[in-house]
Amino acid sequence: MKIILTSEVSGLGAPGDVVEVKDGYARNYLLPRRVAIRWTRGGEKDVEQIRRGRKIREIASIEQANDVKAQLEGVQVRLKVRAGTGGRLFGSVTPAEIADAVKSAGGPDIDKRRIELGRPIKSLGAHQVSVRLHPEVLAKVSIEVSPAK
Structure with a gap:
């Protein structure tokens, strides 16, 4: 088809x-x-x-994608979510929440569909997510997931 x-x-x-x-x-x-x-x-x-x-x-060129990659990798992203005992989350962290946290941390505005999670984030602590900025450029973003008080 x-x-x-x-x-x-x-x-x-x-x-x-x-x-x-x-x-x-x-x-x-x-x-x-x-x-x-x-x-x-x-x-x-x-x-x-x-x-x-x-x-x-769309990010037009590889140079522009590399600039955005440098901005993303320099940002400290902290995300506060509801968590239960033992550090398990109620649900999981979504790409939309990650995109909002990156923007609020002073990073560039990224599309949630470009965020690639290897597996769902369902626990507290440090996590790595990938952002596909260009077919040839992949940025790694560190996210610190902490409990909301």
Whole structure:
């Protein structure tokens, strides 16, 4: 099935890309999550609009991505969350919470969809998360998760 991506999907493409995927993957995963739309001849017009929007938001060059990477790696991010006994959290830390904490710590404004968690953060302490700034640039951000009083 031919689809048009509306959001970035790792291993598949970026917004505005027209890709061919298996029918089940599109029908059961991509379309219900609204990260893609079906390709039609009329939809081709939408592709150009999606690409223009992506260029405005996207980090354009590797140099710019490296500048943002240096800013991110220099920021101390502290996140206060509700926790129970033994340091376990009620739920887990989400990429949106991480993006807000980076911004409030004085770092650059980053898109929550660019934050890659290897596994969910469900405990107190220091954690590392990756931020994919550019297809070739990956920033590592240290996060200190502490209990909210």
